[in-house]
Amino acid sequence: MIRDMLKPEYIFIGQKPASHTLADALALISERCSPYAGVKATALTKAFLAREKMGSTGFGEQLAIPHAKVRKLKQPMIALFRFTEGVDWNAMDGQPVKLAIALVMPKEDKDNTHLTILAKLSRRLVHPEFMEALLSAETEEALYKYIIEEMEENK
Amino acid sequence: MKIVGVTACPTGIAHTYMAAEKITEEATKRGFEVKIETRGSVGIENQLTAEEIRAADVVVLGVGVSVDKSMFSGKKIVEASVADVIHNTDKVIDLAVAAAADTNYPLYEEKQDDGNRQLKTEADTFLNLLKKIPKHLMTGVSYMIPFVAAGGIMIAISFMFGIEASGVEGSLPYYLNTIGGIAFSVMIPIMAAFIAYSMADRPGIAPGMVAGLIVTQLDPSPGFLGGIIGGLLAGMAAWAIKKLKMPKALAGLMPVLIIPLFSTFLVGILMYFVIAPPCAALQAAMTGWLTNMSNGSGILLGAVIGAMLAFDLGGPVNKVAYMFGVGLLAEGIFEPQAASMASGMVPSLAMALATLLNKDLYTPAERESGKTAWLLGASFIAEGAIPFAGADPLRVIPSLMVGSAVAGGMAMAFHLTLQAPHGGIFVMGLVNKPLLFLLCTAVGTVISALLVNFLKGIKYRKGQSK
Numbered sequence: 001m002i003r004d005m006l007k008p009e010y011i012f013i014g015q016k017p018a019s020h021t022l023a024d025a026l027a028l029i030s031e032r033c034s035p036y037a038g039v040k041a042t043a044l045t046k047a048f049l050a051r052e053k054m055g056s057t058g059f060g061e062q063l064a065i066p067h068a069k070v071r072k073l074k075q076p077m078i079a080l081f082r083f084t085e086g087v088d089w090n091a092m093d094g095q096p097v098k099l100a101i102a103l104v105m106p107k108e109d110k111d112n113t114h115l116t117i118l119a120k121l122s123r124r125l126v127h128p129e130f131m132e133a134l135l136s137a138e139t140e141e142a143l144y145k146y147i148i149e150e151m152e153e154n155k
Numbered sequence: 156m157k158i159v160g161v162t163a164c165p166t167g168i169a170h171t172y173m174a175a176e177k178i179t180e181e182a183t184k185r186g187f188e189v190k191i192e193t194r195g196s197v198g199i200e201n202q203l204t205a206e207e208i209r210a211a212d213v214v215v216l217g218v219g220v221s222v223d224k225s226m227f228s229g230k231k232i233v234e235a236s237v238a239d240v241i242h243n244t245d246k247v248i249d250l251a252v253a254a255a256a257d258t259n260y261p262l263y264e265e266k267q268d269d270g271n272r273q274l275k276t277e278a279d280t281f282l283n284l285l286k287k288i289p290k291h292l293m294t295g296v297s298y299m300i301p302f303v304a305a306g307g308i309m310i311a312i313s314f315m316f317g318i319e320a321s322g323v324e325g326s327l328p329y330y331l332n333t334i335g336g337i338a339f340s341v342m343i344p345i346m347a348a349f350i351a352y353s354m355a356d357r358p359g360i361a362p363g364m365v366a367g368l369i370v371t372q373l374d375p376s377p378g379f380l381g382g383i384i385g386g387l388l389a390g391m392a393a394w395a396i397k398k399l400k401m402p403k404a405l406a407g408l409m410p411v412l413i414i415p416l417f418s419t420f421l422v423g424i425l426m427y428f429v430i431a432p433p434c435a436a437l438q439a440a441m442t443g444w445l446t447n448m449s450n451g452s453g454i455l456l457g458a459v460i461g462a463m464l465a466f467d468l469g470g471p472v473n474k475v476a477y478m479f480g481v482g483l484l485a486e487g488i489f490e491p492q493a494a495s496m497a498s499g500m501v502p503s504l505a506m507a508l509a510t511l512l513n514k515d516l517y518t519p520a521e522r523e524s525g526k527t528a529w530l531l532g533a534s535f536i537a538e539g540a541i542p543f544a545g546a547d548p549l550r551v552i553p554s555l556m557v558g559s560a561v562a563g564g565m566a567m568a569f570h571l572t573l574q575a576p577h578g579g580i581f582v583m584g585l586v587n588k589p590l591l592f593l594l595c596t597a598v599g600t601v602i603s604a605l606l607v608n609f610l611k612g613i614k615y616r617k618g619q620s621k
Contacts, residue, residue, distance in 0.1 A: 054165055055219070060242050065169045092238045103168065115168065115197045122172035126180070126241060 002117050002151045010036065010079040011140040017087065020096070022052065025087040026066060029102045033079050037104045039070050044104065058091030061131060062098040065122075073106040076114040078121070080143065082135070099134055101125075117151070124150055157188040158251060159203050160215035163222050164237045167195035174217040174240040175201075181244040191215075194222060204279060212255040214263075215240075215247065224263060231255060232263045284354055284394060288387065289547070295350035295386055296545040297520050302342045303542055304527045309335030311534035311579075318578040339538065343379055344368045346545060347386035354390025358397055358410060362389035362418040369426040377434045378470020379541050381426075383548070388425055392418035438471040445479050453490065453567040460491060461498030461563025461599070465555040468502060468537045468544060481576045489572035493586060496535055496573055497595040498563035500580075502555045503532030503539030504596065505603030512604060516611040521546070532600075535579035543607075550610040558603025565595040 012032055017024040023045075030044035037044065047068035051057065058064040064087075079102045086096020101121075105114060124130045130150060137143035160178055164170035175191040182189035192203045205226070208214070214232045216222065217240030224232065233251045240247055254260045313321040313332035321332035344367030351363025366385030370377050377384070396414045405413065441463065448456050463476035480495035510517045510525030517525065524542045531539030544551045569591045575582035586592045 059170065059173070059238070067168055093242065105168075115195070118168050119172040119193070119195060119197060119200075122169040123176040125169075126173045126177045 002121075002148060005076050005114060005117060006078040006080075006144070006147065007036075008141065008144045010077060011144050012080065013082040013137075013140055013143065015081050015083050016085070017083065020085065020088050022087065022089050023049070025081075025083070025089070025097075025100065026052075029066065029079070029081055029100060030068075032081070033077065033102060033104055036079075037070070037077055038074055039104070043070060044068050048102070052090075056090045056092060058089030058097050060091055060093035060095065062086070062095060062135065063125065063131060064089050064091065064097040064100045065103065065125075066100060067103040067105065069105050069107045071107045073104065076103070076105045078103055078118075080134070080147075082143075099131075120151060121147075156186075156213075156252070156255060157211045158182050158213055158215055158248075159189070159207055159211040160191045160217065161194060161203070161222055162191055162217040162237065162240065163194040164219040167197075170219070170237045170241065171195040174237045177241050177244045178215060178217065178248070181248050185248065206280075213251045215251050217241075217247070227263050229262050229264070231257075231260045281391075281394075284391070287353075291350045291353040291387070291390060292383065292548075293518075293546050294353035295346040295348075295383075296542045297518075298349040299342050299346040299545070300520055300524050300542050302338050302345055303531075303538055304524065306335040306338030306342065307531040307534075307536050307539055308527060309338065310536060311530045314534050314578050314581040318575055318582050340371055342538070342541070343370050343382035346379070347382045347389065350383065350386030351390035351393060354387070355393035355397060358393040358414040358418065359390045361415040362393055362422045365389075365419050366422045366426055369423060370430075373426070373431050373434070375434055375438045375471040375474060376469075377430055378467040378473065379545055380467050380470055380548070381430055381434065383545060384430060385422065385426055389418060389422045392421050434471045438475055441472055441475040442479070445475060449483075449491070453570075454564045456491065457494035457498070457567030458560040458564035460494050461501070461559035461561070462556040464495060464499045464537060464563075465502050465540075465559035465603075466552060468541050468555075473537065484574060484576065489574050490567060490570060492576070493571035493573035493592065494563040494566040496575075496579070496582075496586075497566040497571065497592055498559040498599060499535050499537055500532050500596045501559040501562050501599040501603055502537045502544075503528040504600040505532075505555060505558050505607065506540045506543045506551070507532060508600055508604040509543075509607050513608045513612070516608060516615055533580045535577055547611070550614070551607055554603050554607035554610060557606055558599040558601075560599075561602055562595045562599025565598060566592065569595070571595070 015028060017028040026045050026048045030041040030048065033044055034041040047070050048066045051067050057066050081100040081102060083098055086098055089097040091097055103118065133146050134143065137146055162171045162174040171193050172195060175193045178191050179189050190203060190207055191201065193200045208226060208230065211230065214227050214230045216232060216234040217237050218234070219237045231254045233247065233254050235247045309331045313328040313335065316328040320326065320328035323329055344364050347367030347370065348360045348364035351359030363386045366389045367382050370381040370385055393414055396418050401409055445459065448459060460476045460480065463472045466472045477495060480492035483491050507525045507528035510522045514522060521543065528539035540555060569588060571592050572587045573582070573585055575585045583589045583592065
């Protein structure tokens with residue numbers, strides 16, 4: 001269920017990494033996710049960077065979807081980060097990234113339900129009005145409520 | 156205009172689906188028909204059928220990894236990166252429209268040296284369903300094996316207490332024999348259920364199981380061959396009914412009500428009216444034939460008894476031969492029963508030996524069944540060979556018939572006699588010449604084992620050289 005993977009406390013708006021670089025942004029994301037995922041922040045950063053090396057997850061339109069696959073994860077998580085200033089993500093359109101949807105997933109793939117949820121979320125992300133809402137929601141609670149409503153609707 | 160396509164990205168977590176959504180949205184906006192298959196980490200979803208590909212004007216691939224394109228042979232393909240599909244969807248669709256209109260656009264041809272054609276995803280057509288019958292039989296058999304092993308071994312152990320021991324109600328042999336018999340009685344329903352399951356997924360189970368139960372309740376029972384036919388019919392019925400287009404209001408009722416109800420009724424009726432009558436007729440004809448034959452040569456009679464026992468391993472033909480031998484006991488004629496016992500031990504023993512002689516020809520599960528088949532064969536339980544005969548009837552059954560016929564013929568030639576109706580080696584003491592009796596069974600076993608491995612070997616080598 002989406003509610004198991006995405007919780008109100010996983011939404012972070014007004015985030016300010018140490019610098020505009022991708023490395024610092026990922027370090028911040030890792031640090032925030034670490035306590036909930038039960039995985040060391042340094043391990044998370046390494047996993048995120050490994051995926052970026054295969055090709056940037058900065059997919060343009062100010063959005064990035066960094067993924068980390070880690071061992072022995074209890075619960076896959078989706079975390080949402082909105083940065084106060086754009087991060088230089090080597091995005092495909094060269095634009096800075098304002099919004100990152102970070103995915104922390106188990107390396108051992110026992111259960112596919114989280115992938116199905118991600119597939120559904122991904123399909124929503126290409127709709128401009130969905131992105132617009134994610135970028136403009138004023139509070140973390142509002143943002144959370146919007147995503148859950150969109151995801152639980154049968155679209 | 157019809158567009159089909161495939162999207163896939165290296166991790167298959169997000170971008171595959173974003174790309175599929177964008178193409179679908181853009182094409183729908185322009186009033187096109189569109190279907191996009193996603194190959195992500197969840198597996199293949201929204202899979203394209205051969206029919207849909209044939210009907211499409213153009214194929215759009217939004218892929219960041221190499222994908223098998225063999226299914227698009229002879230189509231116009233527009234290939235773009237996942238990023239282009241997501242960000243420049245309109246341009247990609249423009250290209251697709253241009254390609255569809257361009258009569259000189261090159262059609263995709265599969266390279267001849269592309270050796271790995273096996274990977275082709277097969278469309279869900281009736282022909283493909285039938286082509287995979289060997290796979291369906293294998294599935295059915297693999298679920299049946301535990302029942303054969305559990306039931307057969309319990310029955311065999313009950314014989315060890317003496318052939319009459321299980322008749323004493325409340326004794327250990329009684330319970331072993333009874334529980335074993337119950338496990339045996341669901342063997343064919345389970346096989347039929349899972350043959351149908353392999354063909355039609357979960358909706359196949361109800362009609363398959365019921366068809367198999369009808370097989371066990373019919374008199375004469377059509378045996379495991381009837382179970383195979385019942386399972387295949389059930390699978391086809393469930394598969395076909397599943398394909399029917401239903402109005403939305405009824406769609407929810409399909410899996411829980413409509414498919415099980417209609418497929419089970421249809422297959423049940425077929426079992427009673429199409430499968431059962433020929434079985435009864437066959438049994439009657441065989442009985443008459445065998446009775447006439449008993450006036451002729453003894454060796455031929457023994458061979459026929461053996462071949463019949465091995466033909467359907469507990470089915471109507473087997474029952475005729477077995478009851479013939481047992482029936483004559485009452486008249487004081489003991490030779491046909493000896494032939495029946497010597498040859499009836501062959502099928503299970505032969506398959507046990509065959510799995511030992513050439514492991515490569517059998518699956519791990521079959522090799523395990525081979526081990527229990529030793530005990531079942533020695534106990535005159537021909538059902539030990541059913542898992543093998545069910546998975547590959549055309550090679551296994553003729554091989555078993557030849558070996559059993561030899562054993563039966565030899566037993567008559569040596570004038571062996573036996574007065575016990577069942578029991579295998581546990582009633583050896585009642586045979587007039589026990590060593591010759593063992594020789595008959597051993598010769599038949601070796602012949603059948605070599606023959607079945609020879610026939611399977613031809614197929615195996617063909618598969619290897621491909």
